[in-house]
Amino acid sequence: MLGGERGEVLGQYRSAEACRGLVRSIERLADGLRTARFMEFCGGHTHAIMRHGLRGLLPPNIELLSGPGCPVCVTAQADVDRALAFARLEGVTVATFGDMVRVPGSGGSLQEARALGADVRVVYSPLDAVALARSLRSRQVVFLAVGFETTAPGVAAALLQARKEGLANFSVFSLLKATPPSMCAIAQAGEVRLDGVIGPGHVSTVIGAKAWEFLPRDYGIGCAVAGFEPTDILLGVLELLRMVRRREPAVANCYPRSVREGGNAIAQQLIAAAFQLVDVEWRGLGFIPASGLKLAPDLAEFDAEHRFALPKATGEQGAHTACRCGEVLRGVLEPPACPLFANACTPERPVGPCMVSSEGACAAYYELGAA
Amino acid sequence: MAAGLIRLAHGSGGLLTQELVHSLFVRTLGDEELSRLLDAAVLDHSSALQAGSRLAMTTDAYVVDPLEFPGGDIGKLAVCGTVNDLAATAAQPLWMSAAWILEEGLEIERLRRLVFSMKEAAAEAGIRLVTGDTKVVPHGLAGGAYIGAAGVGIIPPGRDVGPHRIQPGDAILVNGTLGDHGMAIMLLREGISMDTPIESDCAPLNGLVEALFEVGISVHCLRDATRGGVGAVLCELALQSGLGMIVHEEALPVREAVAAACEILGLDPLFVANEGKMVAFLPASEAERALAVWRAHPYGRGAALIGEVAPGKPIVRLRTTIGSERQVRLPAGELLPRIC
Numbered sequence: 001m002l003g004g005e006r007g008e009v010l011g012q013y014r015s016a017e018a019c020r021g022l023v024r025s026i027e028r029l030a031d032g033l034r035t036a037r038f039m040e041f042c043g044g045h046t047h048a049i050m051r052h053g054l055r056g057l058l059p060p061n062i063e064l065l066s067g068p069g070c071p072v073c074v075t076a077q078a079d080v081d082r083a084l085a086f087a088r089l090e091g092v093t094v095a096t097f098g099d100m101v102r103v104p105g106s107g108g109s110l111q112e113a114r115a116l117g118a119d120v121r122v123v124y125s126p127l128d129a130v131a132l133a134r135s136l137r138s139r140q141v142v143f144l145a146v147g148f149e150t151t152a153p154g155v156a157a158a159l160l161q162a163r164k165e166g167l168a169n170f171s172v173f174s175l176l177k178a179t180p181p182s183m184c185a186i187a188q189a190g191e192v193r194l195d196g197v198i199g200p201g202h203v204s205t206v207i208g209a210k211a212w213e214f215l216p217r218d219y220g221i222g223c224a225v226a227g228f229e230p231t232d233i234l235l236g237v238l239e240l241l242r243m244v245r246r247r248e249p250a251v252a253n254c255y256p257r258s259v260r261e262g263g264n265a266i267a268q269q270l271i272a273a274a275f276q277l278v279d280v281e282w283r284g285l286g287f288i289p290a291s292g293l294k295l296a297p298d299l300a301e302f303d304a305e306h307r308f309a310l311p312k313a314t315g316e317q318g319a320h321t322a323c324r325c326g327e328v329l330r331g332v333l334e335p336p337a338c339p340l341f342a343n344a345c346t347p348e349r350p351v352g353p354c355m356v357s358s359e360g361a362c363a364a365y366y367e368l369g370a371a
Numbered sequence: 372m373a374a375g376l377i378r379l380a381h382g383s384g385g386l387l388t389q390e391l392v393h394s395l396f397v398r399t400l401g402d403e404e405l406s407r408l409l410d411a412a413v414l415d416h417s418s419a420l421q422a423g424s425r426l427a428m429t430t431d432a433y434v435v436d437p438l439e440f441p442g443g444d445i446g447k448l449a450v451c452g453t454v455n456d457l458a459a460t461a462a463q464p465l466w467m468s469a470a471w472i473l474e475e476g477l478e479i480e481r482l483r484r485l486v487f488s489m490k491e492a493a494a495e496a497g498i499r500l501v502t503g504d505t506k507v508v509p510h511g512l513a514g515g516a517y518i519g520a521a522g523v524g525i526i527p528p529g530r531d532v533g534p535h536r537i538q539p540g541d542a543i544l545v546n547g548t549l550g551d552h553g554m555a556i557m558l559l560r561e562g563i564s565m566d567t568p569i570e571s572d573c574a575p576l577n578g579l580v581e582a583l584f585e586v587g588i589s590v591h592c593l594r595d596a597t598r599g600g601v602g603a604v605l606c607e608l609a610l611q612s613g614l615g616m617i618v619h620e621e622a623l624p625v626r627e628a629v630a631a632a633c634e635i636l637g638l639d640p641l642f643v644a645n646e647g648k649m650v651a652f653l654p655a656s657e658a659e660r661a662l663a664v665w666r667a668h669p670y671g672r673g674a675a676l677i678g679e680v681a682p683g684k685p686i687v688r689l690r691t692t693i694g695s696e697r698q699v700r701l702p703a704g705e706l707l708p709r710i711c
Contacts, residue, residue, distance in 0.1 A: 019693040053695025124561065230693050347702070358637060367700045 013229030014052075022234035023057050029241040030059045037063045037193060038240050039331050041183060042200035043070030043359025044228055050368035052230045062237065065192065065331040066361035068182045068285060069200055071147045071175075072099045073329055073353040073360050076281040079175050080105040080353075084113055085310045086142045086173060092308070093119040093136055095129040096144035099357040104350060126151075126158035126172075133162070133170035142304045145174045149206045152176045152293055153267040156274035159295070159302055173304040174294055176275065179203050180211050181291035182282055187219040192331045196240035198233065199225035201255045206271075208263025209253040222249035225259050274299060283353065284326025325352035328361050335365040342366060377477040382507025395479070396503060399486045400493075404501040412501035414466055416525075423528030427462035429453060430521040436514045438485065441555050442571030443646070445518055446489030451575045451646055453522035454496040455595040458577040459649065461532045461584070462524030464496060470504040470519040477515050485516065496575035498522065530584065534611035536591040541680040542658035543616065544651045546579055546665050547572065547673035548624045549601055550643030554632050557643075563635075567628040574647035579670045583651065588661050592652040599701070601677075602641035602687070604650050606701045609685040616687045618678035618699065641689075642702050655679065 012018070030036065040046055046066040049055060055064060068074050084105045087094040094110065101110040101120060114120040119139070123129050129143035145155045155172060162170040179200060187194065199212050204225045212223040222243035226236030232255060239252040253259050271293065280292025295303040322340055327333035335341050335354065345351035347363055354360035380387045397406050404412050433449045443451075449469060457464040469489065473482065493500050551572040558569060576595070583590050592612075596604045601623075609616050618641075625633075625640045633640050647670060653661055658676055665671030681688075687699040 014692055016693045050697065052693060053691050053697040056695045056697075057693070367702060369698050369700070 013227070013231045015231065018231045019057070019234060022231060022238055026062070026234065026238050026241060027059050029238065029245055030062055033061055033241075033244065035061045035063060036195040036241065036244050037065060038196040038198055038237060039065045039067045039186075039192070039194050040198040040233075041067040041069040041179070042198075042203070043073065043357065043361065043364070044202065045069070045198055045200070045226070045233060046361050047359060047364045047368070048228045048230070048233060050364045054230060054233060057234075058237065062241070064237075065194075065334075066328065066364075067197075067331055068186065068282065068329040069148070069179065069203075070329075070354065070357050070359040070361070071151070071177065072103060072357035073325060074177065074182070074282045074284065075100075075103065075146055075175050075353065076283050077106065078281065081107070082310060083144050083173065083175075084108065084110060086144070086304060086308065087113045087118040087120050089140075089308060091139055093121060093132065093139045093141045094144055095121045095123045095132055095141055097124075097146060098122045099359075100144060100146050102350065102356045103353045104356075126155045127161065130158045130162050130167065130170055133167050134165075137169060140169050140171065140307075142308075143170070143172045145172050145176050147176055148179050148200075148203050149267075149271065150202045152275065153206065153270040156270040159274050159299055160270075162302055163299065171302050171304040171307050172295060174275070174292075176293035177280065177282070178277060178291050178293060180207070180214065181288045182285055183212075184214060185282075185285050185288050186330055187215065187221060189330070194221050194331075195244050196222040196224065196249070198236045198240070199223045199251070201225060201227045201232070201258060204255070204259045204263065206264050206267045208261055209251055209259050210261050211263070212251050216249035216251060220249050222252070224252045224254050227255040227258060282329075284329035323352040325354045325362070328354050335362040336369075338362070375479050377473045377475060377479060377482065377507055379475050379507050379509065381473070382505065388505065391505060395483055396486060396505065399483060400490050400500050400503075402500050404499065405503065412466065412468075414501060416465075419465060419525045421528055425526045427457050427460045427524045427526055428521065429456040430519070431456065433518040433520065434514060435556065437556075437559060438481070438515045440559055440571055441568060442551075443573035444485055444488050445516060446485035446487070447492040448573055448646060449518040449520045450489055450492035450496060450498065451573050452597065453520045454498055454575040454577050455597075455647070455649065457522050457524035458575075458580040459593040459595045460524075460526060461530040461580065461590065461593065462526045463581070464498040464522055464524040464577050466499050466501045467493070467520055467522040468502045468504075469500060471506070472513050472517040472519070473505065473507045474513040474515050475507055475510040482516065492575060496577055498575075532590050532593050534592055534608050537608065537612040537614055537652050537680055538591060538654070539614060539680055539682040540655055541591055541652045542655045542661075542676055543605070543618070543678040543680065544653070544658065544661060544665070545596070545601055545624070545675055545677050546576070546649050546651075546668075546671040547647070547675075548626045548629065549645065549648065550629045550633065550640035551626065552646040553600070553644035554629045554640075557636070558632060563632070565628045565632060567626075569626065569628050569632065572645055572647035574670050576647060576649050576670060579649060579665060579668050582664050582668050582671075583653075583661055586660065586664055588653055588657050588664070590651060590653050594650045596645050596648045596650050598644050600640070600642040600644055601648065601650055602639065602699055603701055605678075605687045606699065608652075609687050612680070613685050615681040615683045615685060616678055617681050618687060618689050620689055620691045622675050622677045624673045624675045639702075641699065652680065
């Protein structure tokens with residue numbers, strides 16, 4: 001059962017008065033400072049920032065850049081194409097989360113494949129995919145797992161459940177990814193000067209705030225782990241500004257009602273039990289060492305990549321040539337600066353994944369753009 | 372057992388069809404014209420038409436899944452949808468038709484409930500069900516039952532509402548909470564239960580609209596906010612009127628349970644479907660009076676002034692509760708919950 005206390009609980013995090021107070025503190029600290037650039041790692045943050053119009057409340061010398069924290073967006077084109085190849089296999093039902101069905105691959109999207117007769121189902125939880133396999137015994141159900149550390153424990157639980165039941169018609173095509181390596185790749189590349197990172201609140205609930213300690217230690221970049229309400233995000237910005245002012249980058253947990261220093265041990269154990277870290281490709285960021293969560297060797301029988309021999313890709317590889325999602329994901333380009341934005345690329349006819357996903361920066365800018 | 376289910380033979384035009392039409396539809400709906408079972412309803416309009424009055428006609432298809440939901444069912448929905456479309460043109464609904472596409476295997480008792488609910492809603496709205504049709508399709512081809520409905524109403528002389536009449540400065544009113552219908556259906560479909568159950572707002576709104584005209588409010592435009600919610604209505608009307616709209620987030624009426632469910636599913640109640648919400652544009656000077664009229668009506672208790680029409684670019688701007696501003700745009704595609 002869900003509570004009916006949203007007014008009381010959320011209200012305090014959306015209070016106009018609290019926001020005004022935080023904005024005043026931010027203005028005081030930002031006064032006289034050179035432009036400070038903070039990257040919000042998480043697409044959920046980008047969305048919340050746009051939805052609540054937070055940029056318009058901040059002083060002009062504070063820039064917010066969106067980062068790579070949208071699992072659908074960072075899925076490599078080759079992986080989208082492989083997902084499509086699974087959907088075209090005879091006798092295979094592909095189950096996945098909603099946004100994934102609209103991402104264009106080299107030869108159409110899963111949604112288009114479905115319109116042409118492929119069996120593609122949208123599920124809300126990995127366990128729904130297990131239930132689907134139970135009810136479709138004559139078909140092979142491939143769960144297309146897209147997500148970060150927040151999604152991985154649920155997929156792990158589904159895998160362990162399938163093994164327990166001996167569900168021979170269930171498998172997982174894992175495109176799950178670990179987030180810190182991507183932030184590390186961005187910091188290392190040094191393409192954008194960053195004065196701080198707004199750390200992902202939900203991911204950090206699983207992996208712990210301390211997972212971001214490498215940012216101040218190795219790169220001199222502060223990190224404020226934040227929640228998703230306006231006051232949460234403003235508090236994160238304020239903490240980062242304090243670090244910039246004092247020249248003392250650190251990791252601040254601004255979301256203590258959800259995030260602990262060490263994270264959620266049970267969720268971490270589930271991830272460790274079901275997955276192993278491998279090098280995988282991220283859209284826009286290339287291959288990143290030890291950043292992909294592939295199935296652990298003792299779960300290989302549930303690994304869709306082992307179970308099915310996919311046909312080799314057919315020539316027309318690669319993304320739309322003018323699509324600049326990669327640069328958007330690295331924080332190099334703001335969505336409206338892409339020549340396709342709102343012209344050739346809209347949420348109705350997306351060219352790149354950042355315009356598809358509800359967490360994609362382009363979709364957030366398009367649907368929730370500042371007036 | 373099979374006697375209690377719709378069979379293909381019920382659509383064959385033979386005895387079973389006749390029996391279904393007579394014993395279920397005609398008897399339940401009880402309209403005099405319908406019971407004559409002519410090829411077309413023959414309607415006497417002499418009492419309804421006056422010099423300068425105009426006819427309004429609408430048609431819609433109803434395919435809701437599940438067929439019955441908290442606060443309504445497909446029968447009531449078909450009547451309310453038809454009535455509200457007519458009311459949005461300032462028409463007084465008079466006659467409607469219903470073509471039922473039934474799926475083989477539908478329980479006849481269930482169908483009777485749906486038809487009875489249709490009759491009750493029609494009686495409440497004062498619209499007559501004067502003609503109809505029944506077809507049966509094989510199992511698996513329709514979600515139990517679909518309804519195609521059409522309605523005719525009369526716009527009394529002197530009434531002219533539509534986007535062409537929207538003026539800068541107009542007040543924007545809505546008669547109650549947003550997103551109840553869409554969220555009731557979505558939670559039912561997804562099997563999510565809430566502390567406070569959410570009921571569909573499915574209701575005929577012709578009385579609510581008439582109440583404004585009765586006290587002489589100069590209504591400029593009305594729009595039934597169904598699919599796409601109030602947000603979609605405002606975006607469409609901004610384009611059609613060529614004027615901007617400003618919406619105040621704080622003023623948007625949303626039930627706690629709907630707001631909580633929207634938070635969890637990542638949806639914006641502004642874009643969630645309603646089946647009993649009318650958006651009205653009228654001069655700001657008459658807004659208080661219109662609000663009072665609506666709040667005194669059973670379907671307008673939660674009425675609110677949610678924004679105003681502004682000159683300038685034809686876009687919708689939302690003033691947030693925390694004092695910022697953003698543009699409201701139509702969401703693309705289906706409403707899908709977020710994935711992480």
